[in-house]
Amino acid sequence: MTDTSFYRSNAIILKSEPLRSTSMRFIFHTEEFGRIIASLKGFFKNKAYITMPVSPGTEVELVFFNTRKNSMMMVKEINLLSVPRVKNFNHLASLQYFIEFMLNVTTDTLREHNAIYKLFISLKDLIVEVDDELSLLFATAYAHEIIALKILGFLSSPDECAVCGIKTPETYFLISDMSFCCRKCSQGKKNILISLEICSFISTLMKDNITPKRLRSLFSKIKLSNNQFHELQILLKHLTHGVFGHDFRSSKILSAKQ
């Protein structure tokens, strides 16, 4: 990016916080450029902005330019596209989970930012369509995480062994390698046995072009038990540790709820 041009992109607000007395600082995930940090000068002086929702999950159209100062961008124009449709606390918690994941995913230089953007937009609306049952909301959040990890290339298919390549009847997750393998290849390494139900849940999500419609029908068919949810949670904990170096949910509201 050169510092003379303006850039235009749709973006999701991941974080917004007041900066000094009149400005607002944002972290956006933009469709075109991935994650950017940008400030909007005079935010609190402008009547048009005061009434504008800037909570995380809000989708906006953005015009910004590069200041070359601390990699901070400057927002020239921001227009509201959509606000998250939050119905109740469970929805808010699920949305918060999405946002936390996005904040962590986008800390790295991201090549697939466009696909991640589309995934977020389609699943954000899905969370308000699913039943109020907490387990389904978490299934949606976990699905988002699994698909995003796949898009970013951090997750291999659980259907075949990543070491020897055979189709495996029994799948293990190798913690050090962050991949799925067969019983034989798991020997002597720290591993977790993955149940058939979780394997099929993950491999369905790994298939190409998973749409909100297909996800909805998947969730209506698959009823994960508490034990299976727990299993999925442990697996994702290891994955996020491996990818991000820490587990983003450990200090958050969601870990307290589960």
Ligand SMILES: [Zn+2]
């Ligand atoms: Zn093997």
